[in-house]
Amino acid sequence: MSDVGASGGSPLLAVRSLTKLFGSFAACNGIDLDIQPGETHALLGENGAGKSTLVKMLFGVLAPTSGEILWKGEPVRIASPGAARRLGIGMVFQHFSLFEALTVAENIALSLPPGISLSRVADEAATLSRAYGLPLDPKAHVADLSVGERQRIEIVRALLQNPELIILDEPTSVLTPQEADRLFETLAKLKAEGRSVLYISHRLEEVQRICDRATVLRHGKVTGACDPRRETPASLARMMVGSDVAAVSAAGTTVKGDVLLEANHLNAAARTPFAVSLKDICLKVRAGEVLAIAGVAGNGQGELFDALSGEFPVSDARAVSIRGKAAGNLGITARRLMGAGFVPEERHGHAAVPALPLSDNLVLARNQSDRKTFLAGGILGIIRNAVVRIASRRISETMDVRKSGEDPAAGSLSGGNLQKYIVGRELDRQPAVLIVNQPTWGVDAGAASRIRQALVDLAKAGSAVLVISQDLDEIFEVATEIAVISDGRLSNAYPAQDMTREKIGLLMGGMHGSETSPEAAHAH
Amino acid sequence: MRIELEKRANPSTLFSILSPFLALVLTVIAGGIMFALIGKDPVSALYSFFVEPLLDVWSLHEIAIKAAPLILIGAGLSICYRSNNWNVGAEGQFIAGAIAGSIVPVVFHDWHSPLVLPLMLIFGMIGGALYAAVPAFLKAHMNTNEILTSLMLVYIAQLFLDWLVRGPWRSPDAYNFPVTRDFAPEAILPELVSSGRANLGFLLAIVAAVALWIMMRYTLKGFEITVLGQSERAGRFAGFSSKRMIWFSLLLSGALAGLAGISEVSGVIGKLQPIISPGYGFTAIIVAFLGRLSPLGVIAAGLFLALTYVGGEAVQLTLSVSDKVTRVFQGLLLFFVLSCDTLIQYKIRLVFSRLTRSSEGGAQ
Structure with a gap:
């Protein structure tokens, strides 16, 4: 050389x-x-x-x-x-x-x-x-x-x-x-x-x-x-x-309402050898709040989402409450019927089936919550395609989803546009509780700002929003409260204006709660 | 020069329609070469294999008779495969259905009633479903591979049937032949039209296929099958259970295979004997794929595969070649269907060696 x-x-x-x-x-x-x-x-x-x-x-x-x-x-x-x-x-x-x-x-x-x-x-x-x-x-x-x-x-x-x-x-x-x-x-x-x-x-x-x-x-x-x-x-x-990116306008409302989402000593064993177990997680999200959970990837974010969404329910019913009702042992359909909406991290193969058209992907998330609107024929469950397509078009227009054709396969959309559709699909229901894992992962800046604004607006309208994110910029843009997850444990939540990157960094390193970081606890 | 497969941005609609026909043409060409190699005139051999059976009423009836089980089983399998559950033991479920359906006419042969036939059909479906419940249970709760378990159960069913007709169910008046007593007339599926042997089983097959098509096309259940087949995780997100789908798809395909089994025994053979199927349960796998895993496509594919059975018998008679030629054609067809399906997702590109230095390096 x-x-x-x-x-x-x-x-x-x-x-x-x-x-x-x-x-x-x-x-x-x-x-x-x-x-x-x-x-x-x-x-x-x-x-x-x-x-x-x-x-x-x-x-x-x-x-x-x-x-x-x-x-x-x-x-x-x-x-x-x-x-x-x-x-x-x-x-x-x-x-x-x-x-x-x-x-x-x-x-x-x-x-x-x-x-x-x-x-x-x-x-x-x-x-x-x-x-x-x-x-x-x-x-x-x-x-x-x-x-x-x-x-x-x-x-x-x-x-x-x-x-x-x-x-x-x-x-x-x-x-x-x-x-x-x-x-x-x-x-x-x-x-x-x-x-x-x-x-x-x-x-x-x-x-x-x-x-x-x-x-x-x-x-x-x-x-x-x-x-x-x-x-x-x-x-x-x-x-x-290639253009200026709209700034997300300030988060939340000053008036806080009832607790709509609560985790109460939530524990979940790791399902695979490389998964993280959830340890004694407590959190509360009130109406009008955006609680953001920061953390480095692989510290239990996916597992927390699974337990909160009910994709993998836990045995203790009171570990998760939605709008005051115990839901820990209920599946995702039951939790949707209680007024919750969910946006998982992975778009392809989890939040959406790439090979199916957008309208089918709308049915995917809302086949029971909107049963009366989308299905006919009682027990036969015949899908009313015309109604679904109208709803799908409404979502695309509201969220400015850019796509080729009227109802293209979900996989043909860019990451940002598909994510806008997936978030819009839940917002369209006006859920009382929205739980989002990595809302703008791999999404272009324009779509990201749109999605963040939509999350903030939903909270302003009186819903409880939980955002799990690795992106600290995003967290400071949307959060009213911030907590940090590390090795399956969740720190206390602190008001966003009292948090700094350094403090989050310390919590990410596993310094939890009052026993290890008294000054952080006082800040609450 | 190299041949490159390049993924298409979108699946090609043209090739998803064309691929089965392309496969047919390639099968016929390969079959012609095979006939030429064994010293037969390929044109006349192919003529008597594929065309002659279509020319008289007798063989059209034979085609309908052989298509009925293929369509019934193939339609069930197409749903099962769509849901990403791989039941390859339809042959065993066919036999289990035939045995369970034969309980009434064999064990209770003194009972004469118009209820006999409907009961037989229901028992046949239950028998096939129960036999498919074994791999369903093992997959859903023990995490075993259903391909292996369902396949191994085929041999158990075949040997059980063999034992049954040689032992406890052997007819007292069959001179020690391994058969059960002949079914009474009310236990026989009636003929469809007066011109020949084709029976009600063919109608059952068409009705079942159309019903399944409607389910897949219009209902939430069909949507659930499609979603779980493509992504278990997305299905879970939608609130669908992949465990329940394992049970549903295997019981459904098992029940239809069982119905095919009892229809065959009741409508065509009229009694149980050691061999009741020329491999319908396996051929139906080809039918399901040739029919693009769509119940309507399965009807066309089932009729075509039935033609290969009848054509195989014809060339056996006219050209005195082995009836294994049927199996060769069926194998060729499956091979070509699966390879032509590649063209739906990929396009073929010929790459000639290029001259510029950097791109030559790139071609490594």
């Missing part, structure tokens, strides 16, 4: 009109990108802008349809991740590829050439992790580690190859604010050594904080290259989205 001397000023990696077609769809369309030695370069863009496709081509996971990749000025073809590593490119994926049952050292050894003894791997990993401020115990089992620690394994694994360019795909999406800070220190060390970093994110604040230059993608094309420190978050957002 070193024999190809970097001629002064020439970029370490250059990409020339790189294009990737999936069928007729251009995920990346004529991308140009230069990464200088020793710079931290941000790749900005919304979900679906083509960021992941681009880096997968750089790392040899996907083959480009056309275009050139130049490494130190030489055209190269990167046929596999192995070839990318040999060139000097390391990558940390958003989704980790680790074996939970193996130790840290064993996982690292798997990515190295065979024949290196495990103790040597462990030594080197320990040395590296100390040098870069990434504390890791090589003998620990991955299953016992936090998400932040798992990410460190991936980073150490990449560093062992001594790469000149490290690609990080959305590294902070699973980290607490404190863990993210530690990651930024590591990145600063890498930069000081002259290594280049390609940092993929849609979080403007961190990009401004750590990156020297930014390339912005939209719809598979480069829409801007800039110094993020000279831009404002608003100007960066405009480059990402």
Whole structure:
């Protein structure tokens, strides 16, 4: 590698009109990108802008349809991740590829050439992790580690190859604010050594904080290259989205009504070995309130949603109450009939069946709650397609769902438009209680602001809204009360105006309630 | 040059209609090649296999007789498969229905009443459903694979029937042949029209298929089947229970297979004997897929597969080839149907090696 001397000023990696077609769809369309030695370069863009496709081509996971990749000025073809590593490119994926049952050292050894003894791997990993401020115990089992620690394994694994360019795909999406800070220190060390970093994110604040230059993608094309420190978050957002994004207007009402949703010492055992058990969860949501539950992914959010929605009821009826009535042991249909609506995290295959048209997906969520309207023929249960289609059109219009055709398959809509439909499907009922898990996950900024506004408006109209989210910006936009979930335990809820990112970060790390954090409890 | 399968953005409507016909054409071509390889004139062989049976009334009746069980079983299986439950033991449920339905005319042969036939049909359905309840219970509560359990139960049913007609149910006046006593006239399914042997079973099959089509097309139950078949999680979100669906789909397909079994015994054979089915329960799997898992499609597919039975018998007589040729055609047909279905979701692209350096690398 070193024999190809970097001629002064020439970029370490250059990409020339790189294009990737999936069928007729251009995920990346004529991308140009230069990464200088020793710079931290941000790749900005919304979900679906083509960021992941681009880096997968750089790392040899996907083959480009056309275009050139130049490494130190030489055209190269990167046929596999192995070839990318040999060139000097390391990558940390958003989704980790680790074996939970193996130790840290064993996982690292798997990515190295065979024949290196495990103790040597462990030594080197320990040395590296100390040098870069990434504390890791090589003998620990991955299953016992936090998400932040798992990410460190991936980073150490990449560093062992001594790469000149490290690609990080959305590294902070699973980290607490404190863990993210530690990651930024590591990145600063890498930069000081002259290594280049390609940092993929849609979080403007961190990009401004750590990156020297930014390339912005939209719809598979480069829409801007800039110094993020000279831009404002608003100007960066405009480059990402292509237009100004409406701000969500302030949340909630001052008058609080009755408790409409309550969890009372809710416990649920883990259903699978890798699921989280719910431990003694207590929460109350009043009419007019938006309670937001923050937390790093995989801390019991999905399990909490399952227990509150009744998809997996618990045995104790009084563990969950909806509008004052015990509902813990009732299924999702019964809870809907009590006035609750639900929006799960996963759109495809949970909230909606992708192959079925939108109108069928309306029947999916409301076949019993709107039985009188949507069904005829008594016990035969004949679906009144005309009525369902009218309701479906009404929802699409209210939520501004953009779609091709009158009643397309749910899977053909973009993530944002489908999510607007799924949320609109519940809002259309005016539910007294709405429980939403990750309302804007993978949704473009325009749709996200629309959805958040709709949640706030529903609370203002007198419903109780529970939002489970990993996105702190979203939480501060919509919440009147904030609680934090960590390892299946829920903290006390605090008024949103008293909460800060730092406080949430501490709670995410598992500092619960009055016994560990007295000052936080006093703040209530 | 390489052949690439590329996923279509949307399933192709053209190919979802065309695929069964394409499969038919390919089956006929492959069949022609097979006849040529064994030294028979492919054109006349295919003619006597596929065309001659359609030309006289006798063989049209035979087609209706053989189509009836195929349509009954195939319609039930199409619902079952739509719900993502894979009952492959319809042959066993067919036999169980035949045995249960025969209790009345064999054990209570002295009882003569117009109620005999309806009771037989009901018993047949119950017998088939109960036999399908075994894999349903095992799947719903023990998490076993219904493909294995339902298939293994087929052999148990076959051997049980064999034992029954050789042992306790053997007719006292059949000179030790392994058959039961002949059914009394009121236990025989009446003929449909006076011109031939086709019986009421064919009508039952058409009515059942149309009823199931209406259920799938218009009712919430049909919607539930579709949703649970595509995504169990979405079904749970909708308030549907996948466990109840396992019971529903297996009992329904079992009951229809049982009805087919007792109809065959009552309308065609007139008694129980060791072998009562030329593999209808297995052929119905092909019928269900050839009919695109739609009960109406199953009617057409059932008639066509019945033609392969009758055509197989015809070439056996005229060209003296083995009747295994029927099985070969049925196998070819299933193979081609399943492969042509790929074209609904994918399109085929020929990729010729390209010249530019980077894209050549990309083609690795």
